[in-house]
Amino acid sequence: MDFQELIRIRRSIRAYRPTAVPDDVLQRVLDAGRVAPTACNLQPFQLVVVSDPEMRAKFKAVFCRDWFWQAPVIIAGCVEPANAWERSDGFNAAELDIAIVMDHIILAATEEGLGTCWVCAFDEPKAKEVLGVPAGVRIVAMTPLGYPAAEPGPFMRKALRELVRKNHW
Numbered sequence: 604m605d606f607q608e609l610i611r612i613r614r615s616i617r618a619y620r621p622t623a624v625p626d627d628v629l630q631r632v633l634d635a636g637r638v639a640p641t642a643c644n645l646q647p648f649q650l651v652v653v654s655d656p657e658m659r660a661k662f663k664a665v666f667c668r669d670w671f672w673q674a675p676v677i678i679a680g681c682v683e684p685a686n687a688w689e690r691s692d693g694f695n696a697a698e699l700d701i702a703i704v705m706d707h708i709i710l711a712a713t714e715e716g717l718g719t720c721w722v723c724a725f726d727e728p729k730a731k732e733v734l735g736v737p738a739g740v741r742i743v744a745m746t747p748l749g750y751p752a753a754e755p756g757p758f759m760r761k762a763l764r765e766l767v768r769k770n771h772w
């Protein structure tokens with residue numbers, strides 16, 4: 604699959620088959636995250652991969668959508684801002700770093716025929732409690748991972764001319 608096709612096929616999937624994700628497939632998907640760029644190459648992130656059914660069931664309290672915890676795998680993208688690059692004006696790259704990592708993961712999963720969905724509207728303190736994530740580490744985004752059980756919704760995007768300015772704002 605070429606890149607232009609891949610980025611168009613990737614859509615948010617909100618229903619998953621219970622079929623397990625083979626370990627070699629999961630490793631390739633996670634490795635796509637590993638090779639992502641991070642500011643100053645500091646790699647200040649950790650990925651928590653949850654497949655244990657009892658652990659996944661605890662995610663009912665983290666994000667109130669059944670399709671989320673029912674997927675065979677949940678990946679939580681975590682980052683430690685204290686270990687991320689910071690610009691002289693205080694801008695911290697932690698959230699950007701983990702977003703790029705998660706995007707690599709999501710696109711690699713798409714190439715493997717897996718469904719994903721960016722999820723940020725979760726209860727972060729609850730997610731940290733469930734996963735035992737220490738203070739100072741943020742969970743920025745999560746995705747369920749599994750074989751799709753439904754088609755994505757309609758594709759809607761602004762036209763390029765609404766999004767691009769030439770030479771000046």
Ligand SMILES: Cc1cc2nc3c(=O)[nH]c(=O)nc-3n(C[C@H](O)[C@H](O)[C@H](O)COP(=O)(O)O)c2cc1C
Pocket residue numbers: 613614615616720721722723724725755756
């Ligand atoms: C940063 C980010 C956060 C998102 N958070 C959620 C979320 O909490 N719940 C959800 O169902 N979808 C979430 N989405 C998915 C978006 O709604 C979806 O990507 C968008 O509507 C475009 O649809 P598509 O992914 O099918 O192309 C999120 C997407 C992004 C990029």
